[in-house]
Amino acid sequence: MAYKEPAPIKDKENPFESMMSRFNIAAECLGLDDDTYNVLKSPARQVIVNMPITMDDGSVRVFEGFRVVHSTILGPSKGGIRYDKGVFLDEVKALAAWMTWKCAVVDIPYGGAKGGIICDPTTMSAAELERLTRAYTLALIDTFGPDQDIPAPDMGTGPREMAWLMDEYSKTKGMTVNSVVTGKPLVLGGSLGRVEATGRGVMVSAMAAMEKLGMDPTKSTAAIQGFGNVGSWAAKLLFDKGVKILAVSDITGAYWNENGIDIDAAIEYKNAHKGRLEGFKGAELMADPGDLLTSKVDVLVPAAVEDVITIANADKIQARLIVEGANGPTSANADKIINEKGIMVVPDILANSGGVTVSYFEWVQNRLGYKWTLELVTERAERIMTDAFEKVYATSQKYNVTMRIAAYIVAIDKVAQTYKFRGGF
Numbered sequence: 001m002a003y004k005e006p007a008p009i010k011d012k013e014n015p016f017e018s019m020m021s022r023f024n025i026a027a028e029c030l031g032l033d034d035d036t037y038n039v040l041k042s043p044a045r046q047v048i049v050n051m052p053i054t055m056d057d058g059s060v061r062v063f064e065g066f067r068v069v070h071s072t073i074l075g076p077s078k079g080g081i082r083y084d085k086g087v088f089l090d091e092v093k094a095l096a097a098w099m100t101w102k103c104a105v106v107d108i109p110y111g112g113a114k115g116g117i118i119c120d121p122t123t124m125s126a127a128e129l130e131r132l133t134r135a136y137t138l139a140l141i142d143t144f145g146p147d148q149d150i151p152a153p154d155m156g157t158g159p160r161e162m163a164w165l166m167d168e169y170s171k172t173k174g175m176t177v178n179s180v181v182t183g184k185p186l187v188l189g190g191s192l193g194r195v196e197a198t199g200r201g202v203m204v205s206a207m208a209a210m211e212k213l214g215m216d217p218t219k220s221t222a223a224i225q226g227f228g229n230v231g232s233w234a235a236k237l238l239f240d241k242g243v244k245i246l247a248v249s250d251i252t253g254a255y256w257n258e259n260g261i262d263i264d265a266a267i268e269y270k271n272a273h274k275g276r277l278e279g280f281k282g283a284e285l286m287a288d289p290g291d292l293l294t295s296k297v298d299v300l301v302p303a304a305v306e307d308v309i310t311i312a313n314a315d316k317i318q319a320r321l322i323v324e325g326a327n328g329p330t331s332a333n334a335d336k337i338i339n340e341k342g343i344m345v346v347p348d349i350l351a352n353s354g355g356v357t358v359s360y361f362e363w364v365q366n367r368l369g370y371k372w373t374l375e376l377v378t379e380r381a382e383r384i385m386t387d388a389f390e391k392v393y394a395t396s397q398k399y400n401v402t403m404r405i406a407a408y409i410v411a412i413d414k415v416a417q418t419y420k421f422r423g424g425f
């Protein structure tokens with residue numbers, strides 16, 4: 001039977017339009033001129049590739065993949081690769097633009113890019129995924145490069161895929177080029193602290209926001225959607241700070257414990273059960289996983305997919321603080337409702353920027369041929385995150401705007417100034 005690609009999800013807000021509506025507000029606050037506006041909004045490069053892959057049963061399937069380079073104004077473009085059956089071009093375009101803004105917010109010398117392949121990694125063997133990753137690398141060999149475009153993990157990918165990518169790239173160059181990709185296994189030049197970096201940044205932003213709101217972490221509760229790389233590390237690090245985690249979730253459901261979930265036990269369970277929480281006994285399965293988002297907690301951390309906080313549920317959210325671990329979890333239409341409710345949102349382009357920050361450290365270490373200690377990585381990453389938070393907070397006060405619009409203002413201002421100094425392209 002011929003394989004049929006799943007249709008892209010259509011019943012959601014377009015993520016690129018969501019990104020643009022925030023961009024437009026920030027551009028207006030800054031009084032951005034038309035020329036710069038047009039340059040900054042347009043992705044520099046969009047590549048679509050089709051890759052025939054021999055499956056383990058001998059059949060051939062053609063997979064569609066994307067790489068969007070949004071901007072190289074600040075430096076080589078940087079951004080993860082997503083393996084998911086729902087990937088589509090406008091999503092990758094939005095994710096690439098968010099990378100540009102994210103790198104600018106944390107003041108690292110990168111532009112933004114993102115990649116994705118329409119596939120379901122949970123139903124593919126390791127050998128099939130390896131062939132696919134190598135084919136994708138070859139298809140994008142002219143795009144990738146340590147001084148051009150540097151990929152990293154995102155949903156559905158991790159150190160294993162980054163290792164294959166590095167190896168395939170290196171073979172075509174006839175030498176080992178480990179700085180072409182970050183998020184690699186440690187033995188291949190990965191950085192200590194990269195695996196937990198995004199979750200750590202979420203924790204650092206949550207702590208900084210709680211301080212502004214006068215919340216005591218040890219008296220606060222949280223719910224975390226998504227228990228993959230970002231969600232599980234954010235949960236673990238918040239738990240270690242004394243925050244009581246009442247709910248966590250993955251694709252198998254949402255799990256609630258009024259007395260607080262033992263996150264170490266949840267992570268141990270997940271690691272022993274193919275990366276899933278299904279059957280975890282330390283919490284009750286919630287009847288509707290969507291209820292996690294509107295549950296009675298102080299802090300909400302969406303750390304799974306886009307567009308989960310929408311006009312359909314925004315008015316029911318009870319948390320005082322939302323810290324966006326995922327990229328684009330809040331639709332632009334929901335922003336107004338959330339703001340009217342007085343909920344503070346630490347936006348994705350700030351809250352989850354700890355990952356790309358430590359990716360930058362990995363790239364720097366690869367180029368130096370030197371390894372930093374975990375303490376050094378953690379201390380530098382936390383300082384960058386704290387400084388970025390304070391800058392965005394001060395900007396929100398100055399312009400009397402939300403933290404989200406303030407983060408866009410900081411980012412767009414930096415990219416626009418750099419563009420002007422460079423004299424245009």
Ligand SMILES: NC(=O)C1=CN([C@@H]2O[C@H](COP(=O)(O)OP(=O)(O)OC[C@H]3O[C@@H](n4cnc5c(N)ncnc54)[C@H](OP(=O)(O)O)[C@@H]3O)[C@@H](O)[C@H]2O)C=CC1
Binds near residue numbers: 154230231276
């Ligand atoms: N990894 C990184 O360094 C960074 C990631 N991000 C963003 O963070 C988000 C998560 O990425 P990451 O943790 O790497 O991805 P992972 O693939 O490691 O984890 C994703 C998690 O979300 C769960 N999930 C998927 N769909 C749903 C859903 N509808 N409801 C609840 N849970 C769901 C998955 O469950 P299951 O495993 O059961 O399928 C899994 O637990 C993405 O938006 C990504 O772009 C942002 C910055 C950096």
Ligand SMILES: O=C(O)CCC(=O)C(=O)O
Binds near residue numbers: 152154182
């Ligand atoms: O680590 C990186 O370079 C990028 C991570 C990423 O894709 C993201 O921040 O969304």
